[in-house]
Amino acid sequence: MNNWYFIITLSSIVIAVLMFRYTIVLRSYLREFTLVSKKVSNEEFNVRVESKVKGELGELTRNFNHMIKNLGKNLDEVKNKQLQLISILQSISHGILAIDIEGNIMLLNDEARRIIKNDSPGERYSKIIGKSINTEIKEPEILRAINGLFGSKQSQVEQITTDNEIVYSIKQDPVYLFNSDDVMIGFIINIEDITEKVKLENMRTDFAANVSHELRTPLTSISGFVETLKNNEDLSADVRNRFLSIIESESDRLTRLIDDILFISFLENKDGIITEKVNVYDVYQEIEDITRKSAEDKKITVNFDCTNKDLKIQCNRDYLKQVFLNLIDNAIKYTQDYGQVDIAIIDGDEMVIKVKDNGVGIPEDAIGRIFERFYRVDKARSRDVGGTGLGLAIVKHIAKSLKGTVCVESRLGEGTEFTFRVPK
């Protein structure tokens, strides 16, 4: 009996000791487990449970460590994908805005933020996400357009003009859940600034209208005089000659107009343009020969100065000819008899051509417009001297295509100076 009592007591003691040790191991294991899981929840994925316990706890440790490793890897992949998506979105030059079916913003790029006028530094990107377009789009015209397109199951486009004259094309495409044709989850809004495109289109339309008008005027005159000559055979030689010289000058005008229009289309079609090293002084001499007679007819003194007669620039020879011809022709045309024209070619950091006259000058309110196609300060007067209003538009176009500039300074009644600069 005593023996039994002794065995039971001993076993209880052994069990108690074992349980005590196990509890200590379990507690330290749980402590480490808690610490590691806390770090994982703070996105530290390089931590591991180090405890060397065996059995089921050991297996739990291995599984837990494996899970942390996978979690870290997957999260890295997700972050990478998100970074790629943001980079793609930011590199699109249009404004891109994704909104859900309730009209809340899901994502947008910086260009969209700029366009909707929500890019102030104080307002962080993340603050906009999840908010309604009605509070976040600060450009009223764009908001009105998007609200108008909102909800459509088909792609739709609208063109709007903002208060500060920017023209946008706004396209809305519905977004369907992947692999599903009927579960719509939102919309993609694509906003493109088409101000320049619209301006160019308008310019083309205006150009065609202006060309037809400019062609019609001399043609009407020519056919009128031809008709008169045909129907009046008894006209005096004097009158006949006067009519014939009008026909001649109107035909010259037509030829010049057509030449100018052809040159403009040559300028616009940059592809086939041949450029070479052109000697600037040589080109000037060619034009001097052409313009000498008209200067002499008006007894105008032409002074010429050139700092480097060997100066060469890379361009198309006809470009340079047109610049000299138009600027010198204008200086002579718009200067009274016995006036003076000073021409200079200056070789410095840039190549500069200056053409100055002491002629009629340009009124202040016209200065901003003289480079427009077909613009003439005094239409009737300019027409008398054979002008079509394309000369300076051509010069400006050439300056632009040579990455240069052309500017003018003028005083009414005192004279005008044009300065044409291009990089060497």
Ligand SMILES: Nc1ncnc2c1ncn2[C@@H]1O[C@H](COP(=O)(O)OP(=O)(O)OP(=O)(O)O)[C@@H](O)[C@H]1O
């Ligand atoms: N040197 C100048 N002095 C005064 N006015 C000028 C001068 N150069 C240009 N202008 C004004 O600017 C307008 C536009 O010039 P531009 O050379 O484009 O056309 P144009 O001389 O009338 O015609 P085109 O050169 O096509 O024969 C002219 O009609 C004229 O009124």
Ligand SMILES: [Mg+2]
């Ligand atoms: Mg001219």
